[in-house]
Amino acid sequence: MKESIYTIPINEVFGRLDGCPMCSLERGLESASLEYVMGAAMMEPDVRVKTNEQGFCAAHLGKMLAMNNRLSLSLLLESRLMEVEKALFARGGKMAPVECDAKKLKEATARATSSCFVCARIEGFMAHCNENAIFMWNTESEFRARLEAQPFFCIRHCDMLLGRAIKLLRKKELAGFAGAMARLCGAYAGALREDVSAFCKSFDYRNAGAEISAAASSSAERAAAFLAPST
Ligand SMILES: [Zn+2]
Numbered sequence: 049m050k051e052s053i054y055t056i057p058i059n060e061v062f063g064r065l066d067g068c069p070m071c072s073l074e075r076g077l078e079s080a081s082l083e084y085v086m087g088a089a090m091m092e093p094d095v096r097v098k099t100n101e102q103g104f105c106a107a108h109l110g111k112m113l114a115m116n117n118r119l120s121l122s123l124l125l126e127s128r129l130m131e132v133e134k135a136l137f138a139r140g141g142k143m144a145p146v147e148c149d150a151k152k153l154k155e156a157t158a159r160a161t162s163s164c165f166v167c168a169r170i171e172g173f174m175a176h177c178n179e180n181a182i183f184m185w186n187t188e189s190e191f192r193a194r195l196e197a198q199p200f201f202c203i204r205h206c207d208m209l210l211g212r213a214i215k216l217l218r219k220k221e222l223a224g225f226a227g228a229m230a231r232l233c234g235a236y237a238g239a240l241r242e243d244v245s246a247f248c249k250s251f252d253y254r255n256a257g258a259e260i261s262a263a264a265s266s267s268a269e270r271a272a273a274f275l276a277p278s279t
């Protein structure tokens with residue numbers, strides 16, 4: 049497979065061997081997307097058309113508020129509010145009394161709250177990365193070994209990768225890929241469960257005074273990062 053713009057970041061995160069590589073990729077992409085939209089891109093008319101239309105989810109608006117760039121954020125919000133007023137509440141808008149019909153109202157409220165420019169940008173990039181990682185596993189023995197040496201993939205990214213693999217690989221290749229992911233994630237889930245159990249058992253009066261291992265102490269955080277990682 050020829051080198052694509054996705055190969056370099058994929059190789060970079062798979063080389064770290066620190067947590068779920070796709071979570072690292074997504075975190076990096078999220079910061080880059082936030083910097084992008086709050087930076088010069090927000091003055092580009094085609095980007096602004098998209099941010100006005102898609103808006104931002106609560107999580108990303110929270111991160112943008114914490115970025116200490118109130119002028120960029122306020123300019124983005126000013127034109128987004130204009131769009132919301134026009135599309136929903138002004139005369140002819142989907143929530144305007146004159147247009148009031150239950151079906152339109154349902155569509156309008158769903159659309160007004162479900163889209164996010166940053167989430168959409170991340171999803172688009174991650175779809176290409178998932179696809180590339182599967183191709184690299186299938187065609188490069190070195191990458192195959194590196195993928196299988198990862199500490200783990202979180203459940204969400206395991207699901208995303210398998211979802212793409214179903215579409216891209218032949219039956220035998222798919223069995224190989226799914227088997228490798230199941231071995232890796234299954235072994236990690238088992239070890240994690242043992243650490244969580246060790247933590248629970250440390251509360252038993254029979255273990256009073258016994259030292260809690262570092263693996264048991266950090267097990268709840270690590271279980272959360274495996275089951276439902278936050279970016
Ligand atoms: Zn992940």
Ligand SMILES: [Zn+2]
Nearest residue numbers: 105108164167
């Ligand atoms: Zn978002």
